[in-house]
Amino acid sequence: MQIPYTVTPRSDTGLFNGKLGIWLFLASEVMLFGALFSSYVLLRTGAPTWPRGWEELNIPLATLNTAILITSSVTMVMSWASLMMKDFNKFRRYMGSTILLAFGFLVVKAFEYGHKFELGHFPSTSNFFAVYFTMTGLHGLHVIGGIVVNSYLLGPGSKMWNTEPERFTNRVEIAGLYWHFVDLVWIFLFPSLYLL
């Protein structure tokens, strides 16, 4: 038994199964973060005085993190492009850098969290910090999820390159779509939490 269109696109839809699957998954992720952003907006506009707290956030560090994530999105594309050009070594280099950059993002985030805790800012301190920790925390979980997937593709999962190169390229593309989404969420989080 063979399930069709796992690798090659179906002619009338123009998609292979995994690609449609990841787009649907991302649609649900949009609804998840959409609900969180809406809650943030509703709480903030509904509050008589929105608790201050964004002055306490470290904008330079967050800018650095934004740069890190955007760079990692670029390396992610390059790793997929390398596979398209049949250059497996280049793929490994780019994928490796993507994972390292993701770790870099988390390390910076950990410093930020630690500093907030030192100053006595916890999720329970005020609704601003509640929103801040919940949303960046959930985004952080998504980054960790991306690291797990990408590490699999760099490590044990890369064996597939020798047997089914096209399918492996598709997998990297799908992981890339997810990774760009995680990047995009941060691009919305950064201004709405740090700057506004």
Add this chain to the structure above:
Amino acid sequence: MRPRKERETPLEHVAAAEHHTHDHGHEEHLGFWRKYIFSVDHKVIGLQYGVTALLFLFFGFSLMMIMRWQLAHPGEPIAAVFFIAPMALIGVVVFFISGIKPSLSMLIGLLFLGMAGLVYYLTSGDERFPGGIMLPEFYNQLGAMHGTIMIFLGVVPLGVGAFGNFVVPLQIGAPDMAFPKLNMVSYWSYFVGGLTMLVSFFVPGGAANSGWTSYAPLSVIATTGQTMWIIGMVFLITSSLLGSVNFIVTIVQLRAKGLTFMRLPFFVWAQLVTSFLLLLAFPPLEAAAVLQLMDRVAGTSFFLPSGLVVSGQALQNAGGGSPILWQHLFWFLAHPEVYVLILPALGIVGEIIANNTRKPLWGYKSLVYSVIFLGFMSFIVWAHHMFLTGMGTTISTFFQTTTMIISIPSVIILTALIISLYGASIRFTVPMLFALAFLPMFGIGGLTGLPLGLAPPDIHLHDTYYVIGHFHYVVAPGTLFALFAGIYFWFPKIVGRTMNTRLGKIHFWGSFVAINFVFMPMFIQGLAGVSRRLYDGGQQYAHAQGVLYLNNVMSIAAWVLGAFQVVFIVNFFWSLKRGEKADTNPWHATTLDWQTPTPPPHGNFLHEPVVYRGPYEYSVPGKKSDYTPQNEPETSGQKA
């Protein structure tokens, strides 16, 4: 067809067929665990969903029976033996009559015994029944968990998980779901979520007790059971998320050659729209669950307003949160969820009506467009559950308008199904009886919803028994009857034997009469102003005195209803081995699910099916047989 051994059992068929039709060159022997427990075959997963969901339905029903006992006899000691003895008896009977693989029948028998034990635990103990008399706190747990279990662990997994999994790939001519391993993960995620809910009865303070809606701030300050509820919900949401991605990809990508969208059986359309609702409506509840978890565990105040006083003590929290925010997030899921409950049922009824009227469905295209429009509209009606929250008349006006608009496609669907009966020579089979009963029952459920969708009458009716009567008419004699119809209809495809007709008719007529005696009096009580969620059934209120006697009527009817479900359980297990043998297409149906061996082998079809026509070509003039399967090639000289 393959000759069948006399004592083969359904699951063994699947296994045996697996060996016969494996198209890899090598024999692959799957052990017990891979075949029955961690299977990736959509049919086995569908059966797993079905069995688990039926057991949860039965358990949710038992919770309701305990509530109904209390409502009829508030303040009197409970006679637990009436609950436990029938379950234990069913367990023993199942073990002896089913005759399926001993390990499986023992497993199912033990599950019933386990359920009897669980009910014994729930109906005893000083923290629930001191002196045999129910505490109000425990009644609250029953209410919350009855709703949660019936909706998230019973009806949806049965309608989407079981029927969707088993039937959709067959009807579209696919070898399996698009992502078989993901399918397995969906089931096990559902299973863990269900288990979390059951275990929550044993934590201090018992299970969740803030209603199935878990309104804040009550749920935020509730006992540990609420945290378990949230964790359980996260597993269930994950399950339905993975499931819905899988369904949509399967339907879009794996349709057989020639099966265009407008040739899809109506059931597949219903499942496709359902999957979109699950995909897009559940994540906001997940977000809400995360926020509530933060409120409960990390001490945040997303849903806690400033200055909240609990038991005479000011709550130590930052405040500034919004309880209504929870309601918005919750109903953003829970209204589409209503359509998740009803759409698969409409799909099943459509299939059965076309098959038993021997006519094409009337208005197939308007059915399809209505379902799509319904799915879209269901995202913008949610706040009609919140007219009493004081969100303002402007917003109320918007939502009552959208609610009136959404009733149009519902009425089109129901009308098309009823007109389909016109001029037909109807076969009154057991599935058809259930499908026919579905139409007026769902009609009552829908029409009684109109006053609730308009803000002025809703102010009177909100949170009364009228609301309970309304949505139970939609879900119990509505959806559940359709699901029963589906079980009777597809049973021969799964097992190779039909369920006993006489027992089926007893089950149908008994349930049909009894269920109306359970839910019709609720409208009367509700119009009299009796509130829901009262643990004494309204005894302490003067305005309820005139309609209190109905509590007894409803409770007796509920027992009768339960008794007739035993007929179904006995029929189900008895027919597994002793039912009348059925060939591959016993109902002479046209869709692809019947054009494959029974039970379908691993990979479903012996040859890749090619589709030549629409789904319901019954009684085509000039044809010899009164049905033309979708995959029958055109012969020259015949109309397309």
